[in-house]
């Protein structure tokens with residue numbers, strides 16, 4: 001039976017990541033807004049682009065707090081942010097969707113999102129992902145570490161020094177692995193399931209540009225930042 005113990009240094013690393021994650025959380029009010037009123041496809045699209053734009057800004061701030069990130073090659077820093085922004089947005093959306101809500105609220109939220117203007121064909125993969133994240137009942141340390149691990153994916157397009165990124169990602173993976181063993185002792189496969197979600201997240205990457213351009217409305221307007229980050233317009 002492996003005696004798992006998180007070292008002082010690993011606890012310190014986890015604290016830096018969780019503090020940064022909590023400082024840079026997107027306001028949960030997008031869920032509240034969607035629960036309050038029904039919006040037109042145009043209003044929903046505008047809400048999404050506004051939320052996604054501010055989430056990218058928040059993601060940059062969070063990433064700057066990842067120990068060692070700012071010492072990476074500058075082009076690689078951009079490549080990591082550009083390569084992970086969409087996944088970080090879906091991961092954050094899944095975490096917002098999975099948060100504990102009063103009875104019946106999640107169903108209303110799901111209904112509102114299903115009717116928000118997104119094409120039917122993307123609902124299944126998107127909600128399958130949201131529900132698989134929900135089933136994990138992640139604690140905030142796991143959410144924060146998983147977001148940092150997603151950003152520090154070495155094999156993003158155009159990353160030159162992949163080894164440097166691996167050297168930053170590995171300690172995060174090790175802390176998360178230990179945390180999973182300590183947090184879910186009855187479930188030895190929990191860590192593997194968590195990493196499996198990152199594979200599912202990459203498949204949503206493929207759909208996102210089409211999800212946006214097929215939004216049931218004319219004339220899809222994006223902010224300049226989203227044009228940079230998303231492969232749209």
Ligand SMILES: O=C(NC1CCCCC1)[C@H]([C@@H]1CCCCO1)n1c(-c2ccc(Cl)cc2)nc2cc(F)c(Cl)cc21
Nearest residue numbers: 026030031044047048051052055092093096097116211
């Ligand atoms: O704003 C959203 N997500 C933000 C993004 C930044 C981080 C915080 C959450 C969108 C909403 C969906 C309805 C129409 C308005 O947009 N959204 C998406 C979503 C994201 C990408 C695409 Cl292409 C389609 C849908 N899934 C969501 C799950 C949820 F629980 C909630 Cl509350 C909102 C969610």
